[in-house]
Amino acid sequence: MKITGDSQRAPSGLGPWGGAGRSDCSEIGCRGACTSGRTFIVGILSADLSNVVARQPGTAGNDDRVRVGVPVSASRGRCGVGSARWRAVCLAAVILTTTALAYAKAREVPVDLQVKLTAKVAAYDRNMAARVSQHARVLIVRRGNAQSARLAKNVERALKRQHDFAGGKLTVEVHTFENAGVLARLIRDRGVAMAYFAGSFDKEAVHIRRELDGVSVLTVSSELSAVRNGIVLGIGLVSGRPKLFINLPQAKKQRVQIAPRLIKLMEVYR
Numbered sequence: 001m002k003i004t005g006d007s008q009r010a011p012s013g014l015g016p017w018g019g020a021g022r023s024d025c026s027e028i029g030c031r032g033a034c035t036s037g038r039t040f041i042v043g044i045l046s047a048d049l050s051n052v053v054a055r056q057p058g059t060a061g062n063d064d065r066v067r068v069g070v071p072v073s074a075s076r077g078r079c080g081v082g083s084a085r086w087r088a089v090c091l092a093a094v095i096l097t098t099t100a101l102a103y104a105k106a107r108e109v110p111v112d113l114q115v116k117l118t119a120k121v122a123a124y125d126r127n128m129a130a131r132v133s134q135h136a137r138v139l140i141v142r143r144g145n146a147q148s149a150r151l152a153k154n155v156e157r158a159l160k161r162q163h164d165f166a167g168g169k170l171t172v173e174v175h176t177f178e179n180a181g182v183l184a185r186l187i188r189d190r191g192v193a194m195a196y197f198a199g200s201f202d203k204e205a206v207h208i209r210r211e212l213d214g215v216s217v218l219t220v221s222s223e224l225s226a227v228r229n230g231i232v233l234g235i236g237l238v239s240g241r242p243k244l245f246i247n248l249p250q251a252k253k254q255r256v257q258i259a260p261r262l263i264k265l266m267e268v269y270r
Helices: 022-026 037-045 072-081 084-106 111-123 146-160 180-190 205-211 224-229 248-253
Strands: 002-004 136-142 168-176 194-198 218-221 233-238 241-247 267-269
Touching: 037 111, 037 241, 111 146, 111 194, 111 233, 111 241, 136 146, 136 180, 146 168, 146 194, 168 180, 180 205, 205 224, 218 224, 224 233, 224 241, 241 248, 248 267
Parallel strands: 002 267, 136 168, 136 194, 194 218, 218 233, 241 267
Antiparallel strands: 233 241
């Protein structure tokens, strides 16, 4: 378990839940069989998302150019005039290249994977069962700008692809942020189990944490600075691997009790 403070250098990006099978792991190059629960989380956190890209030898550290493996025979011109099989190979190479470039540019964990990881973490929250006893209400908190709206929509779509959340029937709502007091009342009145913050809330996080003291809710952010300032859970990408971050003092104030064996996999802010 790594303990950090404000002086800790932030990872290159934080982005912004559902069951997991072997297919989930194979999509990102996970080594080993990931079936459920902690095994899934360990597998994902050890998976190198940068393995779909490789820097050109000798390029600078900030260079986003990538090298993608393509069959040798395809690189010798067979793509243009060959059989349907080779055309398919070249199309796959183009798709792989596009995907690799997207990862290299975004430098953040894909939303679908964030959703799955968050759901698994929520299942290890000892107080989550009480929050989802009737239904699992997830609130997506967005800002008024277009970027936040797009992220909120992507998170909403990813959530709605899940059959449940932490064992409860899932209900997803979207709320446009006004102020911390209004948000806290909404969370209490609606019995929200988890609130995901889509966008930049690092400055508001201090006020949000104060309003949510004593309120049993898991809060998740797409940026590390917001987690440092009072949002409970964050998911980021460090050296090509997903990384979980937790604000442990705030987690205790919001009655979020993550199993210690899972906290050992996280970077902890105290």
